[in-house]
Amino acid sequence: MSEKVEAMRLELRRGILILAVMTALRNEQYGYSLRKALGAVNIDIEEGTLYPLVRRLKSYGLLNSRWSNEEGRKRRYYKISERGEEILTVLKSDWEKLNTSITSIAEIST
Amino acid sequence: MNLFKEQTPLERYIAEVKSYLPRKSRNDIAEELQTNIEAKISDMQETSGAAQDDAGVIQLLSEYGHPLRVAAQYQGTGRSLIGPDFYPFYKIAIIASLSISTVILIALIAIDFFFGLDIGDVSRVWMFVNTYIYIFGIITGAFFLAEIVIERNHFLDSWSPSKTAPPDEAVATAWGAIFSVVAAITWLIILNMVNLEHSTAVLLGQTGNPFHTLVFWMKIQLVFLIPQYVYLIIDQNWNPARLGLRTATEAILLAGCFVTQRVDTSAFRSTYADLPDSLFSLFNLVVWLMVIGIAISIPKRWWKAKAAFTRSSQQ
Secondary structure (H helix, E strand, O other): OOHHHHHHHHHHHHHHHHHHHHHHOOOOEEHHHHHHHHHHOOOOOOHHHHHHHHHHHHHOOOEEEEEEEEOOEEEEEEEEOHHHHHHHHHHHHHHHHHHHHHHHHHHHHO | OOOOOOOOHHHHHHHHHHHHOOOOOHHHHHHHHHHHHHHHHHHHHHHHOOOOOHHHHHHHHHHHOOHHHHHHHOOOOOOOOOOOOOHHHHHHHHHHHHHHHHHHHHHHHHHHHHHOOOOOOOOHHHHHHHHHHHHHHHHHHHHHHHHHHHHHOOHHHHOOHHHOOOHHHOOOOHHHHHHHHHHHHHHHHHHOOOOHHHHHHHHOOOOOOHHHHHHHHHHHHHHHHHHHHHHHOOOOOOOHHHHHHHHHHHHHHHHHHHHHHHOOOHHHHHHOOOOOHHHHHHHHHHHHHHHHHHHHHHHHHHHHHHHHHHHHHHO
């Protein structure tokens, strides 16, 4: 696949990733387990993109985090915050509207 | 005995990433990144049933990429020196200025070679390097300043279609403004080929050289003019502050012309007795033409701006 098409695909996925990450973080996860959870539903995301994104969402107050030390393994867990839930509702609504619009366009043009 | 524990590839990698991170958050980010990579290594070991050796870890780390790039991902959306809004104009200004200056420098060297014009003892290579450094410095500085002003005033956020003036009432077009930026910067570079010590002498009132005097005032004017042109690239409309600043900039050159005319050139002319009188006559003519040009352009600009202000107050 050409580089331009790949760039377009990345562009398309970029906005959706926030929605996916926030939805997945309704269950508490640490960085790598979050990546696996997303990969399990075919949302493959590079770690170099995911981890900074999670930290950014945390800095916006959309996620809460805590350090845990279980069986000698130190990990930082993230979970969506109350504010994050509010934003997620808005984002999901936008996503559904967009999805409906795209479906309508597709129907009109076929 | 080795007092220092040998670092693993992962530890070395994390230490390097850490060195590129901001001091405030580097320990936190590095620790989190390390725990995530360790979790991945552990997962790979469970999947394959074999312990990961250094080669396996190095392979894994190479997939993460250069530590600088990993650290950059954590830097967020910090601004670059020249942001994306201005970058295309910045690039054009740099390319055009470099091209124009290169042509001028080659022409000067050719004149020196064929006609024996003395362009000083400075090395030819250094002339080019010096000019290019000036171009990068001045253009980058001008764009950077203009961007800061625009961001602080939230200009792009407060824009509305009603603020768009008809072409005949605008100060310039965006492309005209880019051309002006390039021309002004190139002109400043050329003027800067006159040594700084001469400008200092003018500043201290210790020169009898009218050419250096005029060059000095032109430089001052250009320093004020270039940021105005950069700003014009995104906002081509008149406003009272812009009109005032533009008038003040022209007044600087006007003052420079009068000061130049008042310079006592007798000592200078006796030192350089070979200089023909016609050169001084031509120079005086140029200075007076500049005075007339400025004298006409100031009221003309005020008239044009007045029409734009009237129009915007009626909206």
